[in-house]
Amino acid sequence: MSTVLLFGATGFLGRQVGLLLAGDPRVSRLLCPGRADLDLFAAAPADVAALLREARPSVVLNCAGCMSGGQDELLRGNAGATAVLLEAIASEVPRARFVRLGSAAEYGPAEPGRSQHEDDQARPTSPYGISHLAGTLLVERSPVDGASLRIFNLVGPGVSAGSVLGRARDLLRTATGHLDLGPLGAYRDFVDVRDVAAAVVRAAFARGLPERVFNVGSGQAVPVREAVALLAAESGFTGEIRETVPEHARSRAVGWSRADTGRIERVLGWRPAIPLADSVKAMM
Template sequence: MTSRVLLFGSSGFIGAHVRAALEADPDVTELISPGRDRYDLVDGDRAGLIALLREITPDAVICCVGRLGGTNEELTRANTLVAAKLLDAVEAAAPDARLVRLGSAGEYGVVPHGHAVTETDPTEPISAYGLSHLAGTRLFALAAAAGRVDAVSVRVFNPIGPGQSGENVLGRAQLRLREAAQLGSSEIVLGPLGAYRDFVDVRDLAAVLRSVVLASALPSRIYNAGSGQAVTVRSAVQLLAEQAGFTGEIREHGSGAQRSAAVDWIRADIGRAEDELGWVPAVDLATSIKDIWSTGTPV
């Protein structure tokens, strides 16, 4: 299947890897990645997006735009209203295009310890962040069920890898470790690290998005993208410290990120993506963490 793909958010941590994966795929005949100077997906109006879609006539549209933090209004604008705007514009100007967005594991909320969460499990987000993504996912699912738009959401668990964002815990840990090396400090301080997280390499995430975009038909409208494994954040930070050659103390103080602080366990069931897309993660945690450290300071 050949495809002309329109990708929003290609300058971000995830979007940059999605762009690289699509550029390397011979089935993608053209990849258009407009910057905010051409069209700002958060602040731009619906008419401008419709005009862009009519100009490009894409076979697929991918949204890697969103916010991890901010006010309720900012999260809703970036995660929910962007989804709504895309649905309306694609239906009006590119009704045959497949529309794909990034959702979040935060949509599930608190999960029983030891349970691998599936796409059909209850969704009870406990933060504005998770709720803003769940609203976008539900809008996509409703539009797809009604036959309005070929819309798909990929629920991303904890993405890590080269170019790791400083907005995530391993990105913050990398910054602290580099600061400690520069200052000769024997300790770093982070928030609580006891929670279990499912860390998925960003290159594996890019691969599943590529599969979603290029599949001839999709049986489902929501896919989990995780590693299928849960480890403590503490153990992941310790692996990063070992890569850095840091032998000092990793002190835990304060609170964690508001969007996930109350969730002490999360692990993805990735069987649907394997069964329907033929996708399985290929990069293990140790490799991801090695590559986080070797690629330098996060953005």
Template sequence: MHILVLGATGYLGGHVVEHLRTLPGARVLVAGRSAAADVTVDLAADRPQDLAAALAEAAPDAVVNCAGATGGDAVTLAEVNARGPAVLCAALRATAPGARLVHLGSAAEYGPTGPGERVTESAATRPAGPYGATKLAGTVAVTASGLDAVVLRVGNPVGAGAPSTGLPGRVARLLAEAGSDPEAELRLGDLSAHRDFVDVRDVARAARLAVTAAGPLPPVLNIGGGRARPVRDLVRTLADTAGFRGRIVESEAGGSTRTAQVSWQCSDITAARDALDWSPVHTLDASVAALWAAARPGSRTAEGVPAR
């Protein structure tokens, strides 16, 4: 089985590749802009016919699209998160219409929900900003493509290699810089929001199951922890794990716009359990421990060696 992974050098993509390589008889090919990639592609810029030619040469039985932008201006987000999946679907229709496409979406596509609510895949999508809106556009491109495709709508992933563009990775970096200084202050925005945290290894396992699942899958599946936790809990657990002795200072002025607009996020993961026989197995404590083990000073990841 030939499996092509786009965005393999990113946070989620690296873990997905690692899990896919455990499949017996699988040959995992990496696609991206790097010269070291097995297949050179750029979803943000390639013309559909050029991407189709690259896919024809790879002849994949399945494609996992982990490519995505979480930061940057609206144009960058649109090029990667909206245009990218649309071009990929067009290329697959032309060259490998029978290949299974697994696309990583985001729970940010849902937007604001009521406190205590677990959103199902049929819930209204009202993204609160450009990131969620462009991820939703990518989801629509995939679900309307006519391909054998599924979108895994991922919650807030936590684990080794988390980038500093997201809160878990940023806090880990700040803790590494602070060390054991008892006078250190960790200045963050409002941490009162609730988020559905999911271990990145559980996300990768869901992608692997989606690749190999028999028959057509539902167009969208929520992949989350299935429980909303205060962001403050994540930060406090990470600080305790790091042995942080200073103070954590919250400031509403420093909070993100999305935190103010989306104070509660929790996904109903029943459909993923039914379709993939999947449920998360790692606790938040285990996710935080893996994150800190990779981010702490002296770790191989902190020194530039990718986590595996």
């Protein structure tokens, strides 16, 4: 039986992880500190160490992170929080398993038609991707028993308007004759948040991880245009979808994305189970 410390339990992904852990017989105690209890983005290692000393967790999961903002905010939220947690874990609960959430943005541009593998050279093009790559490298070089999950494009219940499908969903709620979006020709690997939560839990309890970095994706590259069409059909929208909005620089830099999921299947026995059509239904 394990005491699990979960940061970011009220977030999009953390909420799903918490639901799984709450019903997991391996969990004797689930602790979910909020920012009022401990703000990871501003905390010093001593602050985290005090919490760990009191809780004595055998598993520490960080589902908190920074999606947007300046370079300083992104680095503090994604790499800085990882550094603080690793330092505190090493000093207080050195046998604990640590899992952080990374991003496919760590890879940067990919060759169309090719899946991205964990051993590929990482060439992030955005401060967001750089901040997550820094967090992953910290895990790889730490004495702590840790894993970093490189998550591809999240979809499913609760997805934010910060993603292309979340934005399209929100616009569809008030759209009438037409819907204006940015270019939709890119290919993305969409993976359901509930499947990703299951991967986080598997990483939390797997024994003797031979690798520390794992892709979490569907293993399929889907045209964003096709995914938006599924969303429009589910909402009952029959108007015109126009690609007239200027493309975001981060999206323009990466036109193709598909995860090689062989490692996570082999090591953790995880595979995605929820089809994109079901994820889209759960978004509405």
